[in-house]
Structure formats: structure tokens, C-alpha cells
Amino acid sequence: MVLTQPYTAEEVSLQSYALIRRYTEWKSERKEEIPVMVGKLKILPLQRTVEWEHKRIPVVKREFDFLYLLATTPGRVYTYSQIYQLVWQEYPHGDITNIIYCMVHRLKQKLKKVDVNAEHIISSVKEVGYCLKVYKES
Known part of the structure; x- marks a missing residue:
């Protein structure tokens, strides 16, 4: 994540949430189902x-x-x-x-x-x- 200065706390927070969301979506894309x-x-x-x-x-x-x-x-x-x-x-x-x-x-x-x-x-x-x-x- 790269942020250009000046940046606000809200911008850092939103960028962080976006990264976490993308990682979680990527991690949950399992192709196989284990019953x-x-x-x-x-x-x-x-x-x-x-x-x-x-x-x-x-x-x-x-x-x-x-x-x-x-x-x-x-x-x-x-x-x-x-x-x-x-x-x-x-x-x-x-x-x-x-x-x-x-x-x-x-x-x-x-x-x-x-x-x-x-x-x-x-x-x-x-x-x-x-x-x-x-x-x-x-």
C-alpha cells in the first residue's frame, strides 16, 4: 500500500480495510469443498x-x-x-x-x-x- 502525503487518518483506514477485504476474498476462493x-x-x-x-x-x-x-x-x-x-x-x-x-x-x-x-x-x-x-x- 502506497499513500502519498498529505494523507488523512480516514484515508489510511479505508485503504487498510480495502486490503483486508481483498485478502479475505482471495483466501476464501477455495475450489474444493470438504464436507x-x-x-x-x-x-x-x-x-x-x-x-x-x-x-x-x-x-x-x-x-x-x-x-x-x-x-x-x-x-x-x-x-x-x-x-x-x-x-x-x-x-x-x-x-x-x-x-x-x-x-x-x-x-x-x-x-x-x-x-x-x-x-x-x-x-x-x-x-x-x-x-x-x-x-x-x-
């Missing part, structure tokens, strides 16, 4: 789709982000606060427990439509948060 698979659950991050045994599950942005978060670290328990910060991308305020509970309930209903046992992959840890259970297929 995240946990048991029968398959998540395609670039297409932002979720499948259960090759059946597509329609999910909204936050449901996808929530499932992707859990699927990338199966077995790890995320607190309500961590989930809110990572999925909503803002600092938790108010009754976040109910907000997250409602989203998870809707997501479990969608999973249940595809397979009765699919909803059990999302496990609630009482008064703490959620994790993704990994069941051994038999």
Missing part, C-alpha cells in the same frame, strides 16, 4: 447445506451455523454464551437461553422429519449448553 461428516449427518460448508443419510434438511442461517459449530468439534460442550457469541456474532445480552432453546427446538423438529432418531444427535447439557453426540453405528 463435515458426523455419523449420518453431512454438512457442506460452501453450499451451506445439511444432509441426513443423503436427504437434504432445509435450515436457516443460524441453524446451519449452529450445526456446523457443533459438527466441527463433536463431543465438545458449548455454553449458551459461547453459542450466542459464535452463531449470532454478538455479545450475549438478555435471555439468550430461551433464544437458543427455541432455535434448537425448531432444528430438532426438522431433523425429526427426516429420521426419528436424527434429533438425538444434538444433546442438551442441563443449564450449560449443547453438544453433538457421536453414536457408533451398529
Whole structure:
């Protein structure tokens, strides 16, 4: 980045943001998609789709982000606060427990439509948060 003098703080800031934006766009242009698979659950991050045994599950942005978060670290328990910060991308305020509970309930209903046992992959840890259970297929 080359700036000719005199320059303002605003100009430096705008040029910096432009460089960061270009780098981020360049870095995110991956040609291949690596699916995240946990048991029968398959998540395609670039297409932002979720499948259960090759059946597509329609999910909204936050449901996808929530499932992707859990699927990338199966077995790890995320607190309500961590989930809110990572999925909503803002600092938790108010009754976040109910907000997250409602989203998870809707997501479990969608999973249940595809397979009765699919909803059990999302496990609630009482008064703490959620994790993704990994069941051994038999």
C-alpha cells in the first residue's frame, strides 16, 4: 500500500480495510469443498447445506451455523454464551437461553422429519449448553 502525503487518518483506514477485504476474498476462493461428516449427518460448508443419510434438511442461517459449530468439534460442550457469541456474532445480552432453546427446538423438529432418531444427535447439557453426540453405528 502506497499513500502519498498529505494523507488523512480516514484515508489510511479505508485503504487498510480495502486490503483486508481483498485478502479475505482471495483466501476464501477455495475450489474444493470438504464436507463435515458426523455419523449420518453431512454438512457442506460452501453450499451451506445439511444432509441426513443423503436427504437434504432445509435450515436457516443460524441453524446451519449452529450445526456446523457443533459438527466441527463433536463431543465438545458449548455454553449458551459461547453459542450466542459464535452463531449470532454478538455479545450475549438478555435471555439468550430461551433464544437458543427455541432455535434448537425448531432444528430438532426438522431433523425429526427426516429420521426419528436424527434429533438425538444434538444433546442438551442441563443449564450449560449443547453438544453433538457421536453414536457408533451398529
